[in-house]
Amino acid sequence: MLYFFAGSASMSGDGDMASVMGFSGFGKKARTFDLDAIFEQTRRTAIERSQHILGKVFASLLDRSDFSCRKQESDNSSDSSSDSDSDSELIGPSVPPQLTAQEDDDDELVGPPLPPGYTGSTAEDDDEEEDVQDEDDDNPVKKIPDTHEITLQHGTKTVSALGLDPSGARLVTGGYDYDVRFWDFAGMDQALQAFRSLQPCECHQIKSLQYSITGDVILVVSGNAQAKVLDRDGFNVMECVKGDQYIVDMANTKGHTAMLNGGCWHPKIKEEFMTCSNDGTVRTWDLNSEKKHKSVFKPRSLQGKKVTPTCCTYSRDGKLIAAGCQDGTIQIWDRNLSVHTKFHCRQAHAPGSDTSCLTFSYDGMTLASRGGDDTLKTWDIRSFKKPLNVATQLTTYFPMTDCCFSPDDKLLVTGTSVKKDEGNGKLVFFDRASFQRVYEIEVTNASVVRCLWHPKLNQIMVGTGNGLAKVYYDPVRSHRGAKLCVVKSKRKEKQAETLTQDYIITPHALPMFREARQRSTRKQLEKDRLDPKKSHKPEPPVSGPGRGGRVAAHGGTLSSFIVKNIALDKTDDSNPREAILRHAKDASENPYWVAPAYKHFDWKAETLVEPHLIHV
Numbered sequence: 332m333l334y335f336f337a338g339s340a341s342m343s344g345d346g347d348m349a350s351v352m353g354f355s356g357f358g359k360k361a362r363t364f365d366l367d368a369i370f371e372q373t374r375r376t377a378i379e380r381s382q383h384i385l386g387k388v389f390a391s392l393l394d395r396s397d398f399s400c401r402k403q404e405s406d407n408s409s410d411s412s413s414d415s416d417s418d419s420e421l422i423g424p425s426v427p428p429q430l431t432a433q434e435d436d437d438d439e440l441v442g443p444p445l446p447p448g449y450t451g452s453t454a455e456d457d458d459e460e461e462d463v464q465d466e467d468d469d470n471p472v473k474k475i476p477d478t479h480e481i482t483l484q485h486g487t488k489t490v491s492a493l494g495l496d497p498s499g500a501r502l503v504t505g506g507y508d509y510d511v512r513f514w515d516f517a518g519m520d521q522a523l524q525a526f527r528s529l530q531p532c533e534c535h536q537i538k539s540l541q542y543s544i545t546g547d548v549i550l551v552v553s554g555n556a557q558a559k560v561l562d563r564d565g566f567n568v569m570e571c572v573k574g575d576q577y578i579v580d581m582a583n584t585k586g587h588t589a590m591l592n593g594g595c596w597h598p599k600i601k602e603e604f605m606t607c608s609n610d611g612t613v614r615t616w617d618l619n620s621e622k623k624h625k626s627v628f629k630p631r632s633l634q635g636k637k638v639t640p641t642c643c644t645y646s647r648d649g650k651l652i653a654a655g656c657q658d659g660t661i662q663i664w665d666r667n668l669s670v671h672t673k674f675h676c677r678q679a680h681a682p683g684s685d686t687s688c689l690t691f692s693y694d695g696m697t698l699a700s701r702g703g704d705d706t707l708k709t710w711d712i713r714s715f716k717k718p719l720n721v722a723t724q725l726t727t728y729f730p731m732t733d734c735c736f737s738p739d740d741k742l743l744v745t746g747t748s749v750k751k752d753e754g755n756g757k758l759v760f761f762d763r764a765s766f767q768r769v770y771e772i773e774v775t776n777a778s779v780v781r782c783l784w785h786p787k788l789n790q791i792m793v794g795t796g797n798g799l800a801k802v803y804y805d806p807v808r809s810h811r812g813a814k815l816c817v818v819k820s821k822r823k824e825k826q827a828e829t830l831t832q833d834y835i836i837t838p839h840a841l842p843m844f845r846e847a848r849q850r851s852t853r854k855q856l857e858k859d860r861l862d863p864k865k866s867h868k869p870e871p872p873v874s875g876p877g878r879g880g881r882v883a884a885h886g887g888t889l890s891s892f893i894v895k896n897i898a899l900d901k902t903d904d905s906n907p908r909e910a911i912l913r914h915a916k917d918a919s920e921n922p923y924w925v926a927p928a929y930k931h932f933d934w935k936a937e938t939l940v941e942p943h944l945i946h947v
Contacts (some may be wrong), residue, residue: 471741482799501513539593544598594607720766837863
């Protein structure tokens, strides 16, 4: 059978083979594909899917000539494919319906589908929006984080010092009430309570607090002559030595001899810090050497006399040391040359006014000074004879009123002071270039003393004259800090747990095991009052001699009785002659001891006449 089938199939040809096998044919001619068209279609589909995932719109305009050419190419490719295979479809991804609809209409754009809500903005509109956004970014006022605020209650007196560690995790505040409080943003809840409060300098007002560049120690400057360094938990690390106040030349003393006015850490060296004092010196210290200062800078007036420095600071690179003095001058030294000043301005502020703050800009070229003459000035240290800009009518009543630059170096911030019930203290912002008052914030009905704008958190800390420390932030532009504690709900207070003894009723228990039924609470309290153990009755005093280690009552023994009588005797025996003569009258009127004995004495016989008459 098999041999016959093979032989018959070979002789009858392909047609007979097809009829014998039972099918019409072996298939049509092999199809040919236009690979360029397939690749183009695949590329368009991939672009469409990527745009759909990323949610971005790429609108493009194509010339009609290009569109017609593409349409003609697609028509040619479809014709060639239809000629080659009219009964079958192309192999490859399907054409999206949007593209089909766009090909049918010549006026529509060729490209990926537009998302819902798209209004057909062109590239020109996008450029306009970018220009508006660039204008918003160029306007520094809109970058001020003041949309939200929290209030930390330090106390009732002036908050005269603020310090924030470099990471922005902890805030430390000090005030006229001698207290230093520690605030942890990550550990606080909406109750906004400090986790530690201490008085490191006893009865001295806190004037300055600052974290080191590593954030592990805090410099505490108070009203005494010795600065202290605390760790993050408030424990004492170092205390500067006090100098000899009887030495005339302050360079020969080991430390300050008068009240401190300010201090700060070196911006590059983590072990070095600086302090200024009423003894007329600015001293640098090493954290590892507390027995003596590192170097001494002595400000001098035009006549060469001693001048009191009221504030001091380092430059951003740490190479310069600047001090504002009580005579209105600003003197700047090279850190390594402590004798002669490198820059000196004799009439920076009004003589006799305390310059409360000096701060360098982030670029290191501009110095801002807050004077006690109600002014704020900026200086170019390369041309230090005249100020660049001056702002007036900025009232200040405190010797530590701050000024600081914004993180982008475009704004300058300071606070104003007010008298009681005469308005609100303000935080005033000045444009650094034009020095125009561009913005201000009314903080509270008290003076604004301290202000601090942290560059990492982008939050502003303010210390006020009524014991408040406020933190201003923006939920969008600010980071961490106050944003961490405002989202935490207040912790529930733990209720005092009281142990109550339940009364168990056992009617079938024996009388010896049955508990007495409680009639009322008042009667039970009266009964417990009579019980010496439950009422904690104190032991009565010991009568008679002491026993069991207890001392007898006062006067219970002979010695204590004599001591008591001596103590209660009000007679003054300081003059023995007067004490004896006090009894002279009584002895002469009623002789009892001496006179009767000598009355019956025979002086010649030297014997007693009537011995029985003498009282024994």
